[in-house]
Amino acid sequence: xxxxxxxxxxxxxxTLDLAxxxxxxxxxxxxxxxxxxxxxxxxxxxxxxxxxxxxxxxGEVLFDxxxxxxxxxxxxxxxxxxxxARLFPHLTVAQNLAYGRWFSKTGPEEARVVEMLGIxxxxxxxxxxxxxxxxxxxxxxxxxxxGPRMLLADEPLAAxxxxxxxxxxxxxxxxxDEMGVPVLYVSHSPAEVARLATTVVAIDAGQVVRQGPAADxxxxxxxxxxxxxxxxxxxxxxxxxxxxxxxxxxxxxxxRLHLPAVRHKEGALLRVHIQAADVMLATxxxxxxxxxxxxxxxxxxxxxxxxxxxxxxxxxxxQVVLARITRRxxxxxxxxxxxxxxxxxxxxxxxxxxxx
Amino acid sequence: xxxxxxxxxxxxxxxxxxxxxxxVALARWRFPGREIVNGLVHLPLVLPPVVTGYLLLMTFGxxxxxxxxxAEIGVVFAFRWTGAALAxxxxxxxxxxxxxxxxxxxxxxxxxxxxxxxxxxxxxxxxTVTLPLILPGVIAGGVLAFAKAMGEFGATIxxxxxxxxxxxxxxxxxxxxxxVPGAEASAWRLVVVALVVAMGALLLSEWLSRRVAxxxxxx
Numbered sequence: 052x053x054x055x056x057x058x059x060x061x062x063x064x065x066t067l068d069l070a071x072x073x074x075x076x077x078x079x080x081x082x083x084x085x086x087x088x089x090x091x092x093x094x095x096x097x098x099x100x101x102x103x104x105x106x107x108x109x110g111e112v113l114f115d116x117x118x119x120x121x122x123x124x125x126x127x128x129x130x131x132x133x134x135x136a137r138l139f140p141h142l143t144v145a146q147n148l149a150y151g152r153w154f155s156k157t158g159p160e161e162a163r164v165v166e167m168l169g170i171x172x173x174x175x176x177x178x179x180x181x182x183x184x185x186x187x188x189x190x191x192x193x194x195x196x197x198g199p200r201m202l203l204a205d206e207p208l209a210a211x212x213x214x215x216x217x218x219x220x221x222x223x224x225x226x227x228d229e230m231g232v233p234v235l236y237v238s239h240s241p242a243e244v245a246r247l248a249t250t251v252v253a254i255d256a257g258q259v260v261r262q263g264p265a266a267d268x269x270x271x272x273x274x275x276x277x278x279x280x281x282x283x284x285x286x287x288x289x290x291x292x293x294x295x296x297x298x299x300x301x302x303x304x305x306x307r308l309h310l311p312a313v314r315h316k317e318g319a320l321l322r323v324h325i326q327a328a329d330v331m332l333a334t335x336x337x338x339x340x341x342x343x344x345x346x347x348x349x350x351x352x353x354x355x356x357x358x359x360x361x362x363x364x365x366x367x368x369x370q371v372v373l374a375r376i377t378r379r380x381x382x383x384x385x386x387x388x389x390x391x392x393x394x395x396x397x398x399x400x401x402x403x404x405x406x407x
Numbered sequence: 408x409x410x411x412x413x414x415x416x417x418x419x420x421x422x423x424x425x426x427x428x429x430x431v432a433l434a435r436w437r438f439p440g441r442e443i444v445n446g447l448v449h450l451p452l453v454l455p456p457v458v459t460g461y462l463l464l465m466t467f468g469x470x471x472x473x474x475x476x477x478a479e480i481g482v483v484f485a486f487r488w489t490g491a492a493l494a495x496x497x498x499x500x501x502x503x504x505x506x507x508x509x510x511x512x513x514x515x516x517x518x519x520x521x522x523x524x525x526x527x528x529x530x531x532x533x534x535t536v537t538l539p540l541i542l543p544g545v546i547a548g549g550v551l552a553f554a555k556a557m558g559e560f561g562a563t564i565x566x567x568x569x570x571x572x573x574x575x576x577x578x579x580x581x582x583x584x585x586x587v588p589g590a591e592a593s594a595w596r597l598v599v600v601a602l603v604v605a606m607g608a609l610l611l612s613e614w615l616s617r618r619v620a621x622x623x624x625x626x
Contacts, residue, residue: 096524097523097524098520098523098524123523123528124520124523124524125523125524125525125526125527125528125531125532126526127524128526129524130524130525131521131524133517133521135517137515137517137518137520137521139518139521139522139536140518140540141539141540141622150522150525150527150535151525151526154525154526154527154531155526193525194524194525197525197526203524
């Protein structure tokens with residue numbers, strides 16, 4: 052199941068002109084607010100009409116301006132999860148869930164969806180009385196139950212507070228890992244991208260800046276669609292041990308990581324999002340320092356920003372790590388590609404929501 | 408009295424489907440002549456009822472351009488209770504459309520989009536999402552139109568005259584009794600009946616709308 056999108060769309064102040072492919076898994080459209088991500092989702096769903104282009108899924112044409120094809124939304128079988136849930140207020144949760152199924156006549160078993168999302172106790176209630184997190188879970192279930200070819204999630208967590216986000220994120224992971232439904236996911240949160248994305252399509256100024264596996268795209272210091280502040284990398288790591296003092300030890304392809312206790316079992320594989328701003332550089336192995344993670348590394352790329360900042364791309368034991376430092380430091384330390392350094396990361400700077 | 412109820416009932420029933428259609432069209436669609444349609448719908452509200460009745464007579468009367476054609480297929484409005492219902496329906500139509508249009512405008516089109524992505528075609532979206540959500544407005548509009556139909560005087564008397572048992576609705580009957588010396592008691596009886604019916608309709612609609620509104624709000 053692959054979605055191929057190529058479109059030109061005139062929006063308020065700029066023109067969206069881009070092409071990308073979404074392979075199975077979760078493809079995250081990553082860019083700042085107002086970069087046209089939602090318009091892309093609407094075009095794929097059939098809710099907005101591009102000025103030109105071609106959208107196909109599994110070879111079936113959903114839209115083709117040259118051939119004059121524009122399949123109506125209700126025939127596309129694209130399950131949408133909106134930022135504002137959009138549950139039908141006049142129907143119960145159970146009726147909301149059954150809505151799409153009634154038209155498609157296919158789709159997963161209700162019991163399985165209800166179990167996966169933990170919404171059994173809500174079935175008889177109406178959307179008006181649900182919390183934001185509950186609503187969004189029901190919305191995911193409603194989209195799934197219609198048996199869609201693909202799920203389109205438009206910033207599904209943006210309207211929720213941090214605690215609710217943490218409540219919903221795991222369901223998208225289960226969606227990715229258990230349901231096998233491909234997902235096109237819009238986000239401007241680096242943490243969400245790091246946790247969920249199989250593929251990242253970075254969008255800036257109406258164009259695709261870069262697309263590829265999450266680690267590649269996020270590890271490229273040239274690609275900072277949200278500005279250098281949000282830069283960071285993703286490490287795939289295995290839990291080695293949980294120590295008595297509340298720390299967990301992980302192994303990321305040879306790189307030893309010490310983090311505040313993660314909730315995963317020993318041996319579990321997980322993703323850790325390390326923000327570039329949390330990584331410090333030293334030319335000598337620091338002595339008497341409180342930070343627990345000190346890695347020998349080599350600078351592979353240095354990107355000087357237009358302001359006082361710079362981003363250094365590091366090779367630390369085969370893993371890509373980004374460090375955001377000042378240009379003054381870069382010059383003082385005489386940093387340049389090839390230079391051997393030590394990367395320092397405070398264990399506590401990695402927030403629990405950055406670990407999945 | 409029973410005649411009045413019958414007239415008002417059929418007037419409202421037949422006005423509802425076109426009323427909903429016109430309300431949705433005015434609220435949602437952009438088409439040429441939209442303002443003209445809007446004006447036509449509201450015309451009975453601002454026109455003297457006698458003028459409306461006269462126009463109806465010209466159109467649907469036995470010698471009217473539509474009335475003649477309809478008479479051939481057995482549909483006669485002139486000087487029949489059906490004519491009274493037609494007049495009442497037309498007079499109540501603007502009230503109906505206004506109430507429904509407001510509720511259509513309050514429906515979030517995003518919900519209809521969501522329904523479409525779940526596989527519902529336009530007619531199904533309307534039936535399963537839009538219609539249930541505008542139900543409070545439909546009920547409120549229906550009750551208003553019904554009340555207006557019960558009380559309609561000018562257009563009715565002009566169009567179908569004042570025939571006891573056929574077109575003499577409650578307000579026409581009250582009018583009649585007022586012309587006859589010594590019939591004040593009869594007039595008063597009818598006035599009380601009118602008061603009770605009107606008050607009952609208002610209370611019923613209030614109660615119904617509140618119930619449906621709560622349901623639609625998802626509580």
